[in-house]
Amino acid sequence: MPTQPRSTSKSERWPCHICLKTLSRKGDLERHIRTHTGEKPFVCDVCDKGFAQSSALKTHMNCHTGAKPHACQHCPRVFSDRSSCSRHELEVHRMDGCGYQCPDKECKGNQLIKRKKTFADHLHSKHGRKYTSQPIENFLVGEIKSAPRRYSTSRRRAVAATPNIVKVEAPTFDLVPTPSSADMVPNLRIPYDAPSDLTVEPYFHEPAIDFSGLFTLDDEPSPGSSGFYSSDASPMLSATGFNNAYLSPMSASPYGSLSPSPAPPESGLSFYEEIRQAALIPHDPSYDHGVPSAFVPAMMSMPNALLPSGYFNAPIQSIFSCINLSVAKFGLRRTLAGSDSVPEAISQLIKSPKSTESVCAESAEQYFSTLHSLSSTATMPSYRIVVLPGDGIGPEVISQAVRVLETIATSSPEISLQLESHDFGGCAIDKHGDPLPPSTLQACQEADAILMGSIGGPKWGVDAKIRPEAGLLKLRKALGLYANIRPANFASDSLLDASPIKPELVKGVDMIVIRELIGGLYFGARQELGASAEQPDTAWDTMIYSISEVQRITRVAARIALAANPPLEIHSIDKANVLAASRLWRKVVTETLTNEFPQLKFDHHLVDSAAMLIVANPRKLNGVILTENLFGDILSDQSSVIPGSLGLLPSASLAGAPSAPSAPDFKPTSGIYEPIHGSAPDIAGQGIANPIGTILSAAMLLRYSFGLEKPAKAIEDAVRKVLDTGVRTKDLGGQAGSEEIGDLIVKELKGLL
Ligand SMILES: NC(=O)c1ccc[n+]([C@@H]2O[C@H](COP(=O)([O-])OP(=O)(O)OC[C@H]3O[C@@H](n4cnc5c(N)ncnc54)[C@H](O)[C@@H]3O)[C@@H](O)[C@H]2O)c1
Ligand SMILES: CC(C)[C@H](C(=O)O)[C@@H](O)C(=O)O
Incomplete structure (x- = not known):
């Protein structure tokens, strides 16, 4: 061995x-x-x-x-x-x-392009081709040499020992039917604060595939190689008659390696020699103990006759390639684990007498259809949602949104939601002396998404030493949630009459406030009154923005604007006639939109005049309102006047622009979802708070964090239908309580799912 x-x-x-x-x-x-x-x-x-x-x-x-x-x-x-x-x-x-290497060998010396975006631009501008992350288009070259320090020493050594340069170009992949994200189970969570262009590769998500229990293990992997290579895959290859072959966690990524051990060759050549010769790849002693995936396409295109008879054939290889592709793209670990249909599918393929490329295609199809059926039955995705009810009306509105989510989970067998509640805000100060106890922060960091009610209240007012609001700011910052998305529109046209503004002025208002959430005055240096002996009568805050902070929020606004058809207009709001930070804001927004999104229309407004427009002629600001932290806080509350109540509006706080749920490369992302209102101490405990903003936040959560468009839309439709019946909470001039609204929405929802 x-x-x-x-x-x-x-x-x-x-x-x-x-x-x-x-x-x-x-x-x-x-x-x-x-x-x-x-x-x-x-x-x-x-x-x-x-x-x-x-x-x-x-x-x-x-x-x-x-x-x-x-x-x-x-x-x-x-x-x-x-x-x-x-x-x-x-x-x-x-x-x-x-880096990425251009497929056109003649092209500019075929240089290595470091960043995916630059490479995509290159493909587009020079070759008129669209970059997709399908392996046929995957030109990633190179290897990450050092393993994360959290890996064990043996694992780190094994990583360091892998060949340095491997190349993926897989001409046979185009035979693989492209799975859509809806067919697959996304379980790779993008870190909160990942740069927006970071592709998370399962290389770092060990174990990428767990085949435990799928096959009978014929032969134990050697201790020398078990540090890195997954022994779990060995039985799978053993089942093909190929002893001691390992599908490593690395091979679950597009630039992984497959490491079979030599079997007695019929041709007299060693297995590797056969592969090398067939693939015309020069012998390199460092490859003696592994076949890097550069060889895989070559193997795939080889007729079976060239391979050690019966051990390794194109269909089997195509399955591995499909697995690699699927895991790399969709993180199918959960889908595969524990299934017993996959081995059946594979053993059928092994028995297949055919050995041509058509078999590859066929195997891939069978493989994907097996995965498809598994994804809806054996291993449904399970999402962990941390619920932070908070203070005042928080628990009252949250309980209705939780009922809605539970209804989704009960009525949709393919969706599993695990909800867990944690202390946060004023109630956490009372219990733990800390508005954001470490256990809550940790749960939030590990969650797939967070649903929040509201925090704060007179008990922990502005003069209190520890305030709930500080916990909220710390949580947003800790999770890197710099993009706060607050749509302001009519959940139902029947609300037009609830608006204090004339219906002819507000009909058709549809704006999305994109508020920068972890910068500006909220997070700049400050001095409290009495904190300085030199300035005993002075307090101050500072509004600080850097170019990169403004660029990233502008890009989120632009991506949201582009997701609409036709794209939305962007209105950037600042106070550039007075504030230096606003002048930087205006300059960076202009440059970013002009250079990176020339197709988008945008204008600038001073915040005072924008505040006037929101009530005097709000349609003028239809589209995306892009603004800094404090202005966004104020303008979004003001925009709630349009549909008639603060209790109606939802929000999402994310670490970047959300993916479109329909996109084949949908990336799940975590975030905090909460209504835009506060704890409303004046009505807390009476059961009359409007839960709609929180329920619509739950819809945003399903859409943005999990890509579940259908249930998200069903919630919005259920809310609209209930509002259309004319039933209203007190804030909208009605008599219904929070629970009654929740009952009606749940009832409608059941009919829609
Ligand atoms: N994200 C949050 O948790 C958040 C947001 C804003 C304010 N706050 C905190 O909330 C506390 C109270 O602040 P506030 O009174 O200025 O603002 P608020 O949003 O709590 O209330 C403003 C007004 O709107 C009404 N209102 C709010 N939500 C409602 C709902 N769902 N249904 C019916 N009526 C509703 C209230 O009754 C009140 O009259 C403060 O401690 C503040 O810091 C928290
Ligand atoms: C409670 C407070 C810190 C918070 C903010 O100002 O961001 C609130 O007003 C909000 O809009 O969520």
Whole structure:
């Protein structure tokens, strides 16, 4: 039994983020970094203070963030927020040596293009081709050399020992029917603060495929290779008569490797020799213990006769390719695990007497249809939703939204929702002395989505030492939720009469406020009254925006505008006639939209005049209203006047633009979903709060976080139908209580599902 070659040195483990030189020990690296940066190379990204050791910086950063800072997986750098950390990892470490290569060999020396977007632009502008992430279009070249530090030593060695350059070009993949995201079960969650162009690859989501229990294990994998390669796949290959072959977690990604061990060859050549010769790939001793996936397309295109007889054939290979594709694209771990139909499908394919390309296509079809049936029965996706009822009317409105979600889960066997409630806000101060207890924060970080009621109230008013609102700001910041999406429209036209503005002015109003949520005055430096001996009579806040903060929220607004057909107009709101931060805002919005989204129309308004327009002529602002944190808070509450009540409007807070649920590459994303209103202490406890804003937030959650368009639309339709009957809560001039509205919506919903 061959073993994986061991890493020749540990030096892969400590690359310098500045010059990329690798050092064998962390201490050496710290000393080395000082040659670039001086005596205190570890600089806090919040206050710029320098430290000699990264551990000292970590302890220091804890004081700013109240939480563990985010440590780079590959070097000793630490960051106060996760998005900077993942951007650093992506740009400095992960992309090193990786890139996209143009399929046209003549093209500009066929250079390596580092970023997917640049590559897509290149394909489009130079070759008139659209980039898709299907493997036929997957030109990713290169390998990530260092494994995350959280991996075990043996695993890290095994990663380091994998071939450095592998290439995926799979001409036979076009025989594979393209699965749609609706057919597949997405379970790869994009981190909250992932850069918007980051593709999460299952390489980092071990185990990518768990085949445990699917086959009888004929032969144990060798201890030398089990550190990295998944023994679970071995039985699968054993079932094909091919002993001791491992489908590694890596091979679940498009640039993975398949590592079969040699079987007695009939031709007299070793298995690898056969493959090499057939694929005309020069012998490379480093490949002796693994067949990198560069060989896979070659194997796939080879007639069976060239392969060790009966052991390895095109249909089987095509199944692996399909698995790779599926896992890479949709994260099918849950779909595959525990199924017993997959082995059946595979054994049928093995017995198939055919061996031509048509069999590949056929196998792929069978494979996908098996997966399809499994995805709706054996292994339905299970989403974890953290519910934060909060204070005041929060629990009252949340209980109705939870009923709605439970109705969806009960009526749709293919959807499984796990809801769990956690303390947050004023009630958490009372119980734990902290509005965001660590257990709540952790649950939120791990959740697939968060549904929130509202927090705050006079009990923990503005003079209180610990305020619930601070917990909400900390949660938004910790999750990197910089994009707050607040649609303001009529959930039903029957609400036109509820508006205090004349119906002819508000009919057809449809605006989406996109509010920057973790910057500006809310998060700038401030001084409380009495906090400074030098300025005993002064308090101040600062509005700070950086170019990148404005760029990213502008891109979210643009993507949301582009998702509509025709695209929506963008109205950027600022106070550029007075504020420096607003002048930066206006400049960056203009540049970003002009350079990156030339097809979109946009204009600028001063916030004072925009506030006037929202009540005087709101249709003028139809489309996307793009604005900074404080202006967005105020304008979105003001926009609720249009449909008649603060209780009607939902919101989503995300770490980027949401994917379109119908997109084949839909990316699930977490986020906080909450009505835009507060805890309404004046009506709390009376059972009269309007739950519609919260129920519509639950619809946004299903759509944006899970791509479940059908149930999301069903909730919106149920709300409209109930409103159409004329039943109203007190805020809209009616008599119905929160629970009655909930009953009616649930009843309508059952009829729609
Ligand atoms: N995201 C949040 O949790 C959030 C948002 C805003 C305010 N707050 C907090 O809420 C507390 C109260 O703030 P406020 O009174 O200024 O604003 P509020 O939004 O709680 O209430 C404003 C008015 O709207 C009414 N209202 C709000 N929601 C309603 C609903 N669903 N049905 C019927 N009527 C509704 C209230 O009765 C009140 O008259 C404060 O502590 C504030 O910080 C929290
Ligand atoms: C409670 C408060 C911190 C919050 C905000 O200002 O963002 C609220 O007004 C909101 O709109 O969600």
